[in-house]
Amino acid sequence: MSSSREIKAAYRYCLDMAKSHYENFPVASWLMPRRIRLPIAAIYAFARTADDFADEGDLSVDQRYAELDAMSEKLHTLERGESINEPIFIALADAIERFALPYSLLHDLLSAFRQDVEKRRYTDFGEVMDYCRRSANPVGRLLLHLFGAATPRNLALSDGVCSALQLINFMQDIGQDFDENDRIYLPQDEMKRFGVGEKYLQEKRKALRMDDLITLQLDRAEKMLRAGCPLGIVLKGRFGFELRMICEGGVTVLYKLRERTNPFERPRLERRDWYGIVRRALLPKRVRR
The missing domain is CATH 1.10.600.10 (Farnesyl Diphosphate Synthase)
Known part of the structure; x- marks a missing residue:
């Protein structure tokens, strides 16, 4: 179980990622209610990372699949009630627990990114x-x-x-x-x-x-x-x-x-x-x- 300090640092990491990427509409902007702004940043960081594995950089096809499969396994780890000591998954685990987010929706995102590979x-x-x-x-x-x-x-x-x-x-x-x-x-x-x-x-x-x-x-x-x-x-x-x-x-x-x-x-x-x-x-x- 992550400490409140670790959770705050993880959310800050996700928020920094959201601010550093250009999107058509601001992510986790001030327009969103304060209580859901950080969970939005966690979801964005998860999706952005998976999307980059599918499309960006010089990874081989096999490496892209391996990275996305690893993210899928980390989701399953959270589903089993276990923790992962990585900022994105620390923040995501907190958001999932606090708001009862369906894991199936996150797995759907990964399946789409996996499809993008080939x-x-x-x-x-x-x-x-x-x-x-x-x-x-x-x-x-x-x-x-x-x-x-x-x-x-x-x-x-x-x-x-x-x-x-x-x-x-x-x-x-x-x-x-x-x-x-x-x-x-x-x-x-x-x-x-x-x-x-x-x-x-x-x-x-x-x-x-x-x-x-x-x-x-x-x-x-x-x-x-x-x-x-x-x-x-x-x-x-x-x-x-x-x-x-x-x-x-x-x-x-x-x-x-x-x-x-x-x-x-x-x-x-x-x-x-x-x-x-x-x-x-x-x-x-x-x-x-």
Whole structure:
């Protein structure tokens, strides 16, 4: 059992990690209620570390699997009530115990990162959604458990928001995912239906058929996002406000993705975009189109 001093130091380590990595939205920001800010940092540090093992650095495939398997075994160790003398797992163990976080959600994240090691193509949209279910949805569900609001309806709304944001991220990074990781999240059957071969990605082609394929993906993401965004009204206080900001940010990025002339350019949120996001999140009258 870790001492209170060790737990505080472990949380500080996780918080420093969260602050040192750039993300689209601040992690464990002041917007979150104070009592769950540090547990969020612990979850982030766990996921960030696993994600880096799957994608970053010069590790071999076997080494990536070995590191992720080791993280999985450490989770099982915590489940058995044993301790691990590593900052991330000291903090994570404390968060799991205090908030009764489901281990299954953390294992889902690891399974998604494990899949990232070698899977490069997705046969159909069902495969993409299965990946979102394990890579994105657990994060929203863990936050709801931290907030004490993990009702069946809230969990379903959260899944819609998280999957939508994952799909939006895929559409932002089409070129980068292909160039850096030889990875395509566009469903293979739909690429074939629209007549878009991999050469379109290799050569960064601008074509109407490519635009139509991406529009289909954006339409799906927007439908999911708008279906889940009422969760930001259901949840009160800072958590609700941050969620409304995330939803408004997603809607804004969707707009920019539709307006861009080059499907391989990543849109950036500017200061005026953030002003509008904050204003609409503060005055949530309706889900805006």
